[in-house]
Amino acid sequence: MFISGMDQFQTFVQPAKNLFSTRALNSHNKHKHSNTKILAQRFESVTIYERNQVPSTFAPTSVDLTTNGPSTDLYSVTDLDDFISSEIQPDSSFLAGTSQSVDHLVTLLQHNVPARLRPSRVIKGGSLGKGTAVKGKSDIDMTLIMSKYSNVRDLVRDMPDILSELEESLQHVPEISVDGKTRHAVQISFGESSVDILPAVDVTKEITLDEVYRKMTGSDASVKDFYSASLAPLQTELVRNLPTKVKSLIRLIKYWNKEKVKPMLLSRCPTSYLYEVIIMDRWVKTGRPDSFDMTRAAHDVLTSLKNNRDFKILTTELAKYDRRVADIRAETYIMDPCNPTNDLYNSRFWNWDGVSYVA
Incomplete structure (x- = not known):
């Protein structure tokens, strides 16, 4: 149903085609559960604890973005940019x-x-x-x-x-x-x-950052987890310097995650930074545009989350280290561009099947 690879990345910024018109999100929502047999097989292999984190009634639903008052369906919003500006982004007085x-x-x-x-x-x-x-x-x-x-x-x-x-x-x-x-x-x-x-x-x-990374994978490997706080400012700078439009897309996905994914998966819901890294990777693969169609961008990100077992993310254009330094130990991975030992996909027992279902 969905375009994959570079073709999908290119439609992120090129003029809308049939699949990537405003109907794209509707199509995504309609067919996202078409592989229910495969998904059911995946759930058979997870632990009882994991199954208990997902409601037993799995009637396919659209994604409501609000919890109070009339629900706003992501797949029916005609202007996502306006929705982000009016419903998601904090106003200037709040920020001040x-x-x-x-x-x-x-x-x-x-x-x-x-x-x-x-x-x-x-x-x-x-x-x-x-x-x-x-x-x-x-x-x-x-x-x-x-x-x-x-x-x-x-x-x-x-x-x-x-x-x-x-x-x-x-x-x-x-x-x-x-x-x-x-x-x-x-x-x-x-x-x-x-x-x-x-x-x-x-x-x-x-010492230099390269020397820091060598210590993390060498003499300081036993305490590498405690480097996270010291490297956090690099993560903050990386996201803060993104174009405004990319940060708006991040806000949209974070809001969707907060309203729909987190209530279902609770503590096994992926972190905001994990979503940020996924979005930055998709953005880089499209040529780092300053502007793009938000509907097609949202479709692209949701599709990637639906197919999250295909993730092999190490965004070399953004990474602070050489790929040879990266501590990749799994077939599916999302490497932190600021920490070569931090595989975000496998860092905790996230419920990725639940994320796939909601996406």
Whole structure:
């Protein structure tokens, strides 16, 4: 039913043809469950836990993009650009207010933690830092570049104490609600935003990025997961520098994911950054256009998600490393362009069959 390979990529930007007229999304929705036998076979092979994450009644439905009031069907929207602008993209007043709040949070972090934990700088990430926030509660990553540490291994050694001290300190700040912590971050709520505070090291202060990657696949392989926070600013910069239209497409897919995929798959729903990498790869393969038809672009991305077992993504044009460095261990993969050891497709037990079904 669907065009694949370079033909599909080219229609992303070329004038609409029959398959890629406004009817494309309707056709996609109508036929997306045509291979139900194959999909059923796939579900037979998954665990009971995985099956329980997907509703037992699988009546094919269109994708509703709103949860309150009259539903807006993605496949019936005639102007996706207008829909993104009016229904998904935050308005300027929200962004300005959030920006002020984030600046205030940076000040609080610099003055309300023990001296040894005070960062040399704070890097704002997440959807707000990348410029891909959607209306409603947005996520923020605050990367604290720790001035007292020069390498990741030393930071890992002290990480439990660092996170405990950070959590304890922030509990005494009235404007901050501490939600808990993970192995890598302290999680807080601040105003309308969820914030992850990640201690990190300026890994390129003394050595080159290529040398960092060699350490991650060599002497520091046992602590490579803890490099993620230190490399997160590269991810933020990569997405932030995308054309506005590409970031609008990212917003659209993130909103679809939030409204339709996440309620079904819960914690086994892929992360926003994973979708961003998929979209950046599709965009690069079309020649990096500044403008394109949003309907055909959405169709292209949804089709790729439907056929996600075909993913072999390592976008060399964007990757910060040579392909030979990439730690690819599976037939299907999505490599983080900023981290050669991070296969996003296989990094966690995502429910990819569920994503395929919804797409």
